[in-house]
Amino acid sequence: MNLNQANATGMTSPRTLQRLIDRLLDKGITDERVLRAMESIPRHLFVDASLKHLAYEDMSLPIGKRQTISQPFVVARMTQAVLEVPNVSSVLEIGTGSGYQAAILSRIIASVYSVERIHSLSWQARKQMRQLGIHNVKLKFGDGQEGWEEYAPFDVIMFTASARRVPTPLLEQLSDHGRIIMPRVSRTGQELVFMQRSEAGWKEEIVQPVVFVPVLTGTEY
Numbered sequence: 108m109n110l111n112q113a114n115a116t117g118m119t120s121p122r123t124l125q126r127l128i129d130r131l132l133d134k135g136i137t138d139e140r141v142l143r144a145m146e147s148i149p150r151h152l153f154v155d156a157s158l159k160h161l162a163y164e165d166m167s168l169p170i171g172k173r174q175t176i177s178q179p180f181v182v183a184r185m186t187q188a189v190l191e192v193p194n195v196s197s198v199l200e201i202g203t204g205s206g207y208q209a210a211i212l213s214r215i216i217a218s219v220y221s222v223e224r225i226h227s228l229s230w231q232a233r234k235q236m237r238q239l240g241i242h243n244v245k246l247k248f249g250d251g252q253e254g255w256e257e258y259a260p261f262d263v264i265m266f267t268a269s270a271r272r273v274p275t276p277l278l279e280q281l282s283d284h285g286r287i288i289m290p291r292v293s294r295t296g297q298e299l300v301f302m303q304r305s306e307a308g309w310k311e312e313i314v315q316p317v318v319f320v321p322v323l324t325g326t327e328y
């Protein structure tokens with residue numbers, strides 16, 4: 108397949124992708140494993156055909172059902188934060204959405220679990236994982252605020268929807284030295300926070316302002 112054919116089928120040109128990777132580097136994503144994962148997962152496969160030309164811009168995009176696929180920089184930043192946890196081997200994501208974040212994690216982490224409360228999105232993400240031959244991501248349709256007890260504890264629990272606080276079942280499903288990554292609702296908006304559990308208690312790092320769709324309760328079709 109030559110480059111023109113590749114573009115006609117909606118694939119990206121190496122140049123568009125390289126521009127995105129350069130931008131991530133400029134913005135402080137230095138972990139090679141993250142950059143390689145971002146290079147290897149075609150983001151255009153996770154958005155609607157009509158938005159494919161924007162797939163490698165550093166912006167969030169609608170994925171239907173009033174939800175969005177996160178901005179690539181934020182995906183990269185959150186993934187880099189996962190890798191800061193020593194010996195991390197399992198991650199639980201709350202909010203599968205398009206499945207893009209989970210697919211990126213699958214390239215780096217042994218076991219990825221992700222829960223989504225909207226049935227059609229979960230179904231679509233499952234199809235996408237199969238098409239990409241990704242076998243280390245387990246997807247569940249349900250309310251992620253309950254976690255996924257069967258596979259707990261998790262080294263990292265990552266929210267890709269915003270919330271005021273961490274629901275108790277999730278605190279119980281985090282490993283002893285685990286980390287929670289979440290867009291937290293504050294008085295002034297939302298901020299990305301990393302919360303690290305240790306013997307001495309919780310340590311918190313506020314990273315930057317972000318905009319995510321909210322965590323909602325229950326499920327829908």
Ligand code: SAH
Pocket residue numbers: 174175176177201202203204205206207208209222223224225228249250251252267268320321322323324325
């Ligand atoms: N990680 C996604 C971004 C998803 S947007 C991606 O890479 O595309 C946030 C998602 O969180 C939405 O799909 C929304 O339906 C889901 N969500 C919101 N509240 C939830 C809950 N309680 N449990 C599970 N998923 C939830």
